[in-house]
Amino acid sequence: MSSLPSLETPHQSSRITTVVPLTPTLQGDEIVAYNLNYMDLLMKLHYIRSIYVFNSEVMQNLSLSDLKTPIYALLESCSHVSGRIRILESGRPFIKCNDAGVRVAETRCDKTLHEWFDEKEYSVEGFVPDHVLGPDLAFSPLVFVKFTHFKCGGLSVGMSWAHILGDAFSAFNFISKWSQILAGQAPPKSLHKQNLTKPQFSLNSVSDNPISIKRATCVEEYWLATNHSDVATHTFHITSNQLHHLVTPSTTSNNIKTKYFEIISAMIWKCIAQIRGDFGQTVVTICTTNISNRAENEFPTNGSVLSKIETNFPPDQANILDLANLITEKKMNENHVLEKIVEDGEGKEHFIVYGAKLTFVDLEEADFYEIKINGQKPIMVNCDFRGVHDEGVVLVLPGPEDTDGNNGRMITVSLPGKELDQLKCKLAGELGIQYLHFE
Template sequence: MSTQLNLQTSRISTVVPATPRGEKTGEYNLNYMDLLMKLHYIRSIHLFDSEAVKDLSISDLKAPMFPLLDSCSHVSGRVRVSESGRPFIKCNDAGVRIAESRCEETLREWMDEKEYSVDGLVHDHVLGPDLAFSPLVFIKFTYFKCGGLSVGLSWAHILGDAFSAFNFITNWSHTLDAQAFPKSLHISNFTKPKFLSNSISDYPISVKKATLVDNYWLPANDSYVATHTFHITSKQVHHLATTFTSTKTNTKYFEIISAMIWKCIAQIRGDFGPRVVTVTTSNVSNGVESEFPKNDLVLSRIETNLSPGESNLSELVTLIAEKKMNENHILEKFVEESEGKGDFIVYGAKLTFVDLEEGDFYGVKINGKKPIMVNSDIGGVGDEGVVLVYRGPEDDIGNTGRMVTVSLPGKELDLLKCKLEKEWGI
């Protein structure tokens, strides 16, 4: 069966804030974390069946964007570079782009062909080469033959983290349904992570300097990085938690899944595998969750003398849960000393595990109906690879498994698929 969708993009338009700023354009100053993330992009799709979107026109879908952009004007701005070389965002109401597309296949045919892939349903979006004309956000509405709809988001990471991106789409859907904005995507019972103080080195190892592709804000890779999403059912996750680890009862699924994949990748790469990895978590240490888009992340490194490929799962789980070393203060110093001019890879500089478990990504609803499937990946990933872990759809009895999106060099990803299927039944 063909793996290419019959997609036809019919129109691209622009949505701007509902309240014109006129000549009162401002500037949004980017902090160190924004600048670290400037070469990365968050891409997501929400798939809805025909019942959820019946009688909704493209005008209906675009209308909520106008008031939504009033609350976060920098999202519809454009990047500029100051005389010193430090980027900032000009809040000039240039707008976000809306792409309209049609697919001559049904949602089921798409899922049979492409599984969970976002390719084709998210606009091909990279900043540059002329930053003054590069939108920071693209939203792509794709209508399927069956009447279903895909809402595809491409979000420049410089604007904010994955929770900010998903919160933006959630607020759009609530405005579409004439509901109040939700306060947050974070689940209230999320446990704040504990971090060890970092005193080993003044040079951060969770990022690396990047070479750009031409004049685009996209890092060059030494190998082709492919992406695949695994759906681990609630039964499979429970089996992992109870059978293959001897950890405490409060162990997170993220930690178990990350340990499992770390071990598999280490075996694939040989020579005992990567002994330094990066873990990215949401920063909720101040107890305040903001609706305003921002990069509110903690980047931590984990170093071990163990051989990950030969370690048992519980040892790796303990490392991930208890041995993270927060690099944020070093990263801030590192970026500011370069006056914000550097180009860096974060995701994939080292093998990177991204904890998105506390996000309710199924909070996006149209006509009160949840999407039948949500998926997300990250653009601009380095050669070491990235693993995203987030909640999957509810099963028939209300339990949720996990979606795990992995980006790795193509040959490694193929070997990982075989390994997970053979050894873990995934």
């Protein structure tokens, strides 16, 4: 059996347990297999890492053991989450629903939330286990949860979710259902499998020349692609007042409905193009998810739409409105051709999605702050992706509630380290955007 990743830092001590479904999935020697679709297989080298941070009031009359108990019931409705990866003779992976369980770490930290945030600058590092699949897939959990109890009484709930299970909204939904069971709601008996209808696009908005993925040429014992650059991650915060100034009547002209996501993505796209020079990044990937047609008790699924945006003008010199309108109106869907590429390879090949090209991910509609423990909403939520390649990824998420009761946006950016340092300077100097300050 492979050794577990180290969960301890100089300021933490951890205890690791395994949580399995309350009712066994296996009947005798029967193997229950969960077949993976093309989008699952595209995402198998990526991991979704999220944290939910709560103040000291949240743990009244609760123990860390109480936090773990709802996971047992939740796994009954989605047993493949506690399964393990297996490989068919053809080379195609699937999930064996063998009730091997998810890992849970219970951690105590000798720092306060203030001290931790001052040191970590809102990184998920330390809150979320260092989790990847491998070296022995038969013993690698697909989900790893970490509860951290701080000296001040605060709590963080961190989760590393193998993207092969489902997209970021599925990962968030898993935590949401956990919190509902913790609050006393009955667990769902089963989850609805989403009917993933193919989005309708006009002929000129469908791409036959995909740029949103690349083949991973160096994947060894771990399911994680090798980078040529040292990719680092940083989170910025745009307040609701800054959003108001970004999205003005002049940025919503020509009857084009522009979301905050498009404006923020255009702004970051232009900045990165200026940093990279040589006409800038003229082709980017947009990752969106239509969550309006998802059932309340949704089965985890990878329902993202990957689209490319191409521009024939220099993005480093462009008006932000022009780039935002391009993102809004000119997305070219690539899912249909990506499916063909995966299936032609019989699901055996490894691919990189996030960072194959500069990738913008729309998570604005995630209901992060509706998750409650003891009636308390999180004071801060963040998310990043592991397995990001050299071109980088930008996540746009809802931010915490401002003093005026409105929500801003969190922007979590993963780029090669030197480029990220330059982006920090640009956003701070030109727009006054800093990382989120803890209050």
